[in-house]
Amino acid sequence: MAFPNEYTHRKVAETAAKSCEICYKPSSSVLITSxxxxxFYVCPSHLKDTxxxxxxxDHAAIExxxxxxxxxxxxxVKKEYEEKQKKKKEKAEKKDDKDEKDKDKKDEKDDAKKADDKEKTAATVRSKKEDSPVSPTEEEEPRVFELKPTFFQQRLFKKRQAEIxxxxxxxxxxxxxxPSVPKNLP
Structure with missing residues (x-):
């Protein structure tokens, strides 16, 4: 009859939301035993309540x-370093070839390269910003909870009452x- 005091947090569809066990507001979060x-349904704000x-x-999963x-x-970082080294080699090769050309053309190309490099670094920064917030926010919330003894005893009591x-x-x-009605005369 008894079950472990280890509840996993799960989400249900918003259309299937039911009242929270604590505050009776509609909630789509459910705590369920393994x-x-x-x-039972519970608000996410209650999960943060100590x-x-x-x-x-789970320390192993975090590590x-x-x-x-x-x-x-x-x-x-290794990929970025390799790309920079390739660019330096290409730049050195182009520099040897372009020594014959005018300085004005070099300045214009250097400015264009600097602008391209700035755009590429800005693009990598944007991609890092897009990649990093997505994964940590999903995994930062703990999924397994242990109810405090009073709330766990209430759950056990409700289960026992329902079974009775x-x-x-x-x-x-x-x-x-x-009992049946007596059939013999007194």
Whole structure:
């Protein structure tokens, strides 16, 4: 009958939103046990309340995510460095070829290259800004929670009461539950 005090936060469709167990406002967030024996709707603001529940932090998952982010950053920096080295080589080759041309043309091309480099760096900065906020915000919220003892006891009590009510309904449907009318004369 008892279930673990470990609830996973899940989202449902906005059309399936029901009243929060605490404040009775419509909510699309659900806390559910791993074995699906108990679930209830709750507002996301209540999940941040330390008096209601505490998040269970999976340190291994956090470390793995940080390690992956670090590897991705190293990979990106290596690619940028290789691109810069290629540009320097191309620039050196072009410089040797263009020594014969006028200085005015060089200045114009250098200005154009600087503008191109600025545009490329601005584009990479924009792409970094677009990439970085998307993934961390989704994963920053904890998904597993542990209810405080008082709230967990309330959940257990409600489950027990529902089970008792169900058992009583079944008993009342059974015709042998009530005593029969005496058939003999007194």
């Amino acid at each position: 074995d699906s024996k108990d679930w 008096g209601f529940c505490t998040p269970k932090i 793995a995510r940080k390690k992956k982010e670090l590897e991705d950053e190293i990979e990106r 009510a169900k058992r009583n309904r079944e008993r009342l449907r059974d015709p042998n539950y009530f």
